Amino acid sequence: MSEPEAVVSVSDLRTYFHSDDGIVKAVDGVSFSVRRGETLGIVGESGSGKSVACLSLLGLVARPPAFHPSGEVWYGGRDLLRCSERELEAIRGDRLAMIFQDPLTSLNPYLRISRQLTEVLEVHKGTSGAEARRAAIAMLERVGIPDADRRIDQYPHQFSGGMRQRVMIAMALLCQPEVLFADEPTTALDVTIQAQILELIADLQRSAGTAVVLVTHDLGVVAGSTDRVAVMYAGRIVETGPTAEVFACPRHPYTRGLLASTPRIDTPPGSHLEAIPGMPPDLGHLPAGCPFHVRCSRSIDRCRSEYPPFTRLSATHAAACWNMEEPS
Numbered sequence: 001m002s003e004p005e006a007v008v009s010v011s012d013l014r015t016y017f018h019s020d021d022g023i024v025k026a027v028d029g030v031s032f033s034v035r036r037g038e039t040l041g042i043v044g045e046s047g048s049g050k051s052v053a054c055l056s057l058l059g060l061v062a063r064p065p066a067f068h069p070s071g072e073v074w075y076g077g078r079d080l081l082r083c084s085e086r087e088l089e090a091i092r093g094d095r096l097a098m099i100f101q102d103p104l105t106s107l108n109p110y111l112r113i114s115r116q117l118t119e120v121l122e123v124h125k126g127t128s129g130a131e132a133r134r135a136a137i138a139m140l141e142r143v144g145i146p147d148a149d150r151r152i153d154q155y156p157h158q159f160s161g162g163m164r165q166r167v168m169i170a171m172a173l174l175c176q177p178e179v180l181f182a183d184e185p186t187t188a189l190d191v192t193i194q195a196q197i198l199e200l201i202a203d204l205q206r207s208a209g210t211a212v213v214l215v216t217h218d219l220g221v222v223a224g225s226t227d228r229v230a231v232m233y234a235g236r237i238v239e240t241g242p243t244a245e246v247f248a249c250p251r252h253p254y255t256r257g258l259l260a261s262t263p264r265i266d267t268p269p270g271s272h273l274e275a276i277p278g279m280p281p282d283l284g285h286l287p288a289g290c291p292f293h294v295r296c297s298r299s300i301d302r303c304r305s306e307y308p309p310f311t312r313l314s315a316t317h318a319a320a321c322w323n324m325e326e327p328s
């Protein structure tokens with residue numbers, strides 16, 4: 001069987017911000033692709049550039065303070081970084097949708113939920129009136145909003161944080177997007193509803209072939225819901241590959257550190273988890289060479305002066321490190 005083609009293909013994406021302190025290299029040369037129906041997980045500590053990467057490729061970073069992102073983002077035969085705002089508006093929310101880390105980003109406080117949801121259907125699908133309302137209520141029910149046919153007429157402030165998160169998820173899923181960027185979609189939700197939302201996304205993948213980019217801190221969710229994973233550190237991907245392979249045999253010391261600092265179902269209670277020493281770097285003042293070297297127990301001289309290239313470890317697994325972990 002031939003490899004399915006990538007739906008979105010990102011190459012050398014860079015997004016820098018101007019700040020009082022100089023230039024912050026939030027995303028610094030990120031490349032990845034996602035195929036129809038698959039899920040790519042993006043993980044990494046807070047501030048590693050996960051959200052900025054997703055927002056930039058959808059044309060959603062404010063400029064200024066950001067520079068115009070550079071690189072290429074291919075979707076449907078077009079480079080999104082070179083599309084006009086009008087073209088992007090037509091694509092966003094319909095073919096490419098995003099669940100934002102902060103639910104308030106995408107809900108308008110002055111409009112009833114009903115209006116915000118039906119508008120998405122009207123603009124992108126030409127569905128309106130009672131039919132759009134029915135579809136919106138059905139989606140609210142699917143994301144676990146009780147009493148959806150009454151609550152749909154309320155305003156965002158009448159919903160709790162977790163409920164707002166669900167409304168936003170409903171909005172992102174309504175048009176059955178071709179690609180869904182889900183930025184910490186379930187962090188504000190309790191465990192049972194989290195499982196329900198992940199199942200709903202998986203359903204959409206099966207029925208509509210949606211490709212999903214799932215950003216999360218939760219390595220358990222990555223292990224359970226993604227096909228491939230990309231590990232980010234300081235604005236770059238440092239290791240990527242099939243999730244099972246990367247988790248079983250992490251080769252970048254940072255990936256190994258992340259996995260070692262996360263409790264697993266088979267971790268005996270009371271056992272010691274190894275935290276990665278030190279703090280995530282200041283992206284405005286990155287050290288020379290590999291920025292992880294200051295926290296890395298395997299660093300060698302070269303790590304302090306030269307950024308390591310990506311080394312292929314198998315057909316699908318690669319990492320950027322001068323002194324990789326031995327395969328276990």
Ligand SMILES: Nc1ncnc2c1ncn2[C@@H]1O[C@H](COP(=O)(O)OP(=O)(O)OP(=O)(O)O)[C@@H](O)[C@H]1O
Nearest residue numbers: 017024026045046047048049050051052053065283
């Ligand atoms: N508008 C902005 N102006 C200046 N710097 C910014 C701006 N937005 C983001 N940054 C910086 O870009 C870097 C990456 O931020 P980003 O939100 O992508 O991190 P993240 O990996 O999503 O973190 P988290 O896991 O906490 O959500 C951070 O250092 C952040 O301070």
Ligand SMILES: [Mg+2]
Nearest residue numbers: 050051052101
């Ligand atoms: Mg984020």
